[in-house]
Amino acid sequence: xTAALDAIDRAIxxxxxxxxPLVDRPYHExxxxxxxxxxxxxxxxxxxxxxxxxxxxxxxPNHYALGxxxxxxxxxxxxxEHIAEAGKRVGDLDFxxxxxxxxxxxxxxxxxxxxxxxxxEKAQADSLAERIACVLGDLSRGHLVLxxxxxxxxxxxxx
Amino acid sequence: MDEIDRAIINTLQGGxxxxxxxxxxxxxxxxxxxxxxxxxxxxxxxxGIISRFxxxxxxERMGGELTLAAMKVPQERFDxxxxxxxxxxxxxxxxxxxxxxxxxxxxxxEKPGRKAEVLAGIEAGxxxxxxxxxxxxxxxxxxxxxx
Numbered sequence: 001x002t003a004a005l006d007a008i009d010r011a012i013x014x015x016x017x018x019x020x021p022l023v024d025r026p027y028h029e030x031x032x033x034x035x036x037x038x039x040x041x042x043x044x045x046x047x048x049x050x051x052x053x054x055x056x057x058x059x060x061p062n063h064y065a066l067g068x069x070x071x072x073x074x075x076x077x078x079x080x081e082h083i084a085e086a087g088k089r090v091g092d093l094d095f096x097x098x099x100x101x102x103x104x105x106x107x108x109x110x111x112x113x114x115x116x117x118x119x120x121e122k123a124q125a126d127s128l129a130e131r132i133a134c135v136l137g138d139l140s141r142g143h144l145v146l147x148x149x150x151x152x153x154x155x156x157x158x159x
Numbered sequence: 160m161d162e163i164d165r166a167i168i169n170t171l172q173g174g175x176x177x178x179x180x181x182x183x184x185x186x187x188x189x190x191x192x193x194x195x196x197x198x199x200x201x202x203x204x205x206x207g208i209i210s211r212f213x214x215x216x217x218x219e220r221m222g223g224e225l226t227l228a229a230m231k232v233p234q235e236r237f238d239x240x241x242x243x244x245x246x247x248x249x250x251x252x253x254x255x256x257x258x259x260x261x262x263x264x265x266x267x268x269e270k271p272g273r274k275a276e277v278l279a280g281i282e283a284g285x286x287x288x289x290x291x292x293x294x295x296x297x298x299x300x301x302x303x304x305x306x
Contacts, residue, residue, distance in 0.1 A: 019213035052220040056173035060211040091298030099298040105290045152253035153245045
């Protein structure tokens with residue numbers, strides 16, 4: 001499902017892509033920038049939140065700054081016929097932040113299920129990956145954990 | 160960071176209200192005034208503890224495209240290639256990872272069809288094949304980090 005954005009919605013995205021203005025009445029400030037009424041900004045953002053064009057509104061912590069230095073992309077080779085079951089089991093784990101089915105790129109990339117984990121210590125990260133391995137059991141034919149060694153860019157969506 | 164900062168991070172990772180004075184609404188349960196909450200958020204942002212405060216937009220639900228792409232970059236060209244990849248505004252995140260496929264980046268576009276152009280541009284600009292790994296299905300997104 002997609003939400004069709006009109007020109008005014010798009011102007012709201014542009015006005016907020018760096019974040020909400022940090023003032024007492026932030027939606028009024030967005031309205032001033034876009035050139036519409038505060039009520040219209042709020043009604044539109046309510047709709048965009050309801051339709052899923054906005055995932056959520058709030059704080060995005062820098063997880064490195066909070067001490068989460070071990071951010072691992074765990075990748076699993078799961079047969080296509082088991083992917084729905086595997087995805088459900090892994091997606092239900094409370095420590096997994098993102099869980100996706102993605103295409104393989106054979107021969108050098110047989111992995112089809114991706115799950116992100118975050119830990120403050122290497123040993124904890126290893127144990128989280130181990131817990132995923134346990135819930136997948138025989139559904140996984142092989143896996144890797146790719147830690148990020150450097151953030152090269154992180155800006156979020158830009159229009 | 161003190162206990163109040165931690166409480167702000169732990170309670171404000173979603174659910175920020177859409178109303179006239181949202182900071183006032185969120186400040187009260189934290190035992191703060193709106194002005195105190197704003198001052199703390201401004202400081203947490205300035206200190207790099209939080210990277211953003213506001214709506215998280217969802218490219219695909221906006222009619223755009225989102226994908227994860229990976230490349231095998233020779234070590235001696237790593238910084239040069241990172242520069243080329245990062246120069247595209249559609250690249251929203253880029254990470255070095257420890258694998259033969261050692262560069263992983265997210266491409267978010269506003270209009271359908273643009274993703275293929277960006278990936279082709281990166282291939283042409285670097286001479287390195289790009290593995291496109293768009294999601295087939297999303298099982299879960301939405302972690303709350305405990306501060």
